[in-house]
Amino acid sequence: MNPGNAENVLEILNLKMYFPITRGLLRRKAGEIKAVDDVSFAIKKTETLGLVGESGCGKTTIGRCILRLYKPTAGKILFSGKDISNMKEKQLRAARSCMGAIFQDPFGSLNPRQTARTIVGMPLIIHGMKTRDYNDRMENLFRLVGLDPSMMTRVPHEFSGGQRQRLGIARALACQPELIICDEPVSALDVSIQAQIINLMEELQERLGLTYLFIAHDLSVVQHISDRVAVMYLGRIVEIANSKELYENPLHPYTKALLSAIPVPNPVTERKRLRIVLKGEVPSPANPPPGCHFHPRCSMATGDCQIEKPQLQDFGKGHMAACLRV
Amino acid sequence: MTPLLSVENLKTYFHTYRGLVKAVDGVSFSINEKEIVGLVGESGCGKSVSMLSVLQLISSPPGEIVGGRVMFEDQDLLQYKSKSEVMNSIRGAKIAMIFQEPMTSLNPVLTIGRQLTESMEIHLNMTPRSAAERGIELLRLVGIPDAKNRLAAYPHQFSGGMRQRVMIAIALSCNPKILIADEPTTAVDVTTQAQLLELMQDMVDRFKTALMIVTHNLGVVARYAERIYVMYAGHIVESGLADDIFLDPRHPYTIGLLNCVPKLGETRQEKKLVPIKGLPPNLINMPANCAFLPRCDYVCDTCRQKPWPSLEPVGGQHYVACYREIKDKP
Numbered sequence: 265m266n267p268g269n270a271e272n273v274l275e276i277l278n279l280k281m282y283f284p285i286t287r288g289l290l291r292r293k294a295g296e297i298k299a300v301d302d303v304s305f306a307i308k309k310t311e312t313l314g315l316v317g318e319s320g321c322g323k324t325t326i327g328r329c330i331l332r333l334y335k336p337t338a339g340k341i342l343f344s345g346k347d348i349s350n351m352k353e354k355q356l357r358a359a360r361s362c363m364g365a366i367f368q369d370p371f372g373s374l375n376p377r378q379t380a381r382t383i384v385g386m387p388l389i390i391h392g393m394k395t396r397d398y399n400d401r402m403e404n405l406f407r408l409v410g411l412d413p414s415m416m417t418r419v420p421h422e423f424s425g426g427q428r429q430r431l432g433i434a435r436a437l438a439c440q441p442e443l444i445i446c447d448e449p450v451s452a453l454d455v456s457i458q459a460q461i462i463n464l465m466e467e468l469q470e471r472l473g474l475t476y477l478f479i480a481h482d483l484s485v486v487q488h489i490s491d492r493v494a495v496m497y498l499g500r501i502v503e504i505a506n507s508k509e510l511y512e513n514p515l516h517p518y519t520k521a522l523l524s525a526i527p528v529p530n531p532v533t534e535r536k537r538l539r540i541v542l543k544g545e546v547p548s549p550a551n552p553p554p555g556c557h558f559h560p561r562c563s564m565a566t567g568d569c570q571i572e573k574p575q576l577q578d579f580g581k582g583h584m585a586a587c588l589r590v
Numbered sequence: 591m592t593p594l595l596s597v598e599n600l601k602t603y604f605h606t607y608r609g610l611v612k613a614v615d616g617v618s619f620s621i622n623e624k625e626i627v628g629l630v631g632e633s634g635c636g637k638s639v640s641m642l643s644v645l646q647l648i649s650s651p652p653g654e655i656v657g658g659r660v661m662f663e664d665q666d667l668l669q670y671k672s673k674s675e676v677m678n679s680i681r682g683a684k685i686a687m688i689f690q691e692p693m694t695s696l697n698p699v700l701t702i703g704r705q706l707t708e709s710m711e712i713h714l715n716m717t718p719r720s721a722a723e724r725g726i727e728l729l730r731l732v733g734i735p736d737a738k739n740r741l742a743a744y745p746h747q748f749s750g751g752m753r754q755r756v757m758i759a760i761a762l763s764c765n766p767k768i769l770i771a772d773e774p775t776t777a778v779d780v781t782t783q784a785q786l787l788e789l790m791q792d793m794v795d796r797f798k799t800a801l802m803i804v805t806h807n808l809g810v811v812a813r814y815a816e817r818i819y820v821m822y823a824g825h826i827v828e829s830g831l832a833d834d835i836f837l838d839p840r841h842p843y844t845i846g847l848l849n850c851v852p853k854l855g856e857t858r859q860e861k862k863l864v865p866i867k868g869l870p871p872n873l874i875n876m877p878a879n880c881a882f883l884p885r886c887d888y889v890c891d892t893c894r895q896k897p898w899p900s901l902e903p904v905g906g907q908h909y910v911a912c913y914r915e916i917k918d919k920p
Binding site (some may be wrong): 300318325391424425453454455456457458459460463466479481482483484485488489507508511512522523524525526527528530531532534535539541542545546 | 632633648713749751762779780781782783784785787788806807808810812830832833835836846847848850851852853854855857858864865866870
């Protein structure tokens, strides 16, 4: 990670997003949830960075901060070199036209009363890009994601789950963005459809030179599509590495547990595999354990893990892990 | 050895305004004592409906069990009405079920204790006090800390994984012969999934229960199931020992399913995913021939002309419903 590197489409520096917990009639602040707690990473052009973690670890919050759907508590978000973390609405609109977003739920993220054409074309209308070639452009977008342009007049319920996700992708591509935030784009789909969408996203990336931030909880999917993978636990990145490297040589005990928990569809390797079953549950982010957040569930934890907060350390070739015991 | 439960040629149809939906169309499967069996298929393939039909939990209308036999303890359960005493004494007691959504399948306005002890009081004629004692014991077994005080808690005070543990405790409370787990881990995280699966395996060992895992995730059944059934569009298309299904799949759908999931540690530069083309079929007014035909890479004239093939043995306990003997597997 080189700050200020021109190759980086996106740079996140010490991002913090705290949500207040309010109590009582006067909505006094009673505490805060540190959804994202001091996270830094960068994404290079045409790269895919995968972000994995279990529910509640803050991965979606990071995505929303980048889209500036949330205003971060602290930290910088450099998009194409410009800090968007403090931008006003007007400036933001211009920046947002260079970003796309694909959401998890292909049922909830499309307006049921709008036609497919309106859904896909809306970003162009909003950003004032509705030009004379609008109709051609719409047809191209539909073809690009593998939908027949004759389906344009249909409404979302007439599409299957996979087709709806294709609509979502077309909408994300409408403004020819550089960066696409993909928030669990395939987790609501059946496995046979999942592969179609993953392949489509990979093809589009190669053809259009897109940069993806791929947020998902399924490590095998993330590893397949990403160049680099960041693993999150309770608001912090605990390990970040090249996708292959992360699988072959995981350093953080949480990554190891996560990898071993993924069921492999092969009974022979499954029987031989050592499975690390974590104790207990993910602690509440409102009251995270001191020191390393993972220490109550970690088999390697010692006394100093409860006191000292581990920092991300480089272990060579950009493989970084935040653990005192590595 | 006669199987504990054997379902023969089960047919469950739904009469809808848009036509007849043959959700389950001639499905046969069996489960032996203390065995773990997996039923795999994508959403809408009829796997849940088959399980609900066994317990006669299909709402009618629109649903109707139109044929088949469900043999359990030397009698055909389908000869009894859904609300008959016989079915009531079996449901929840001898055959118990864990449902997919622990959020919606627990009653939000009743305490965990009430929901846990209810079936023991009804089926085992236990007094509230002894049922509560056993309830505490069960909660402790499924790994809920401070079980004694948790009996008075409500479902919303538990996390998703904990709720599913409670569901497991409820299902095991009457010492069932068969436990049916319908997508038990779909709504939870992977590390919780690993915990729950290990727990279920421990529990069926301890209670000497047979377990049927219904899931869309091939990985989940690979580790635990001895035998596996693969379902597609209301039919079982392949069945066999876990090793047969995973290491020597014969049906084009099973082959496709195994190829389209990303393998751990394999990046896209190494191997692109091979998706199954097309979409799962709409089950309304389906044609008589193989429903996988439009998506199949191995279609031949026989498939187009003849009706849906029946399950034929291909060696050992391995059965496949396909006209083609596929040799050139990708």
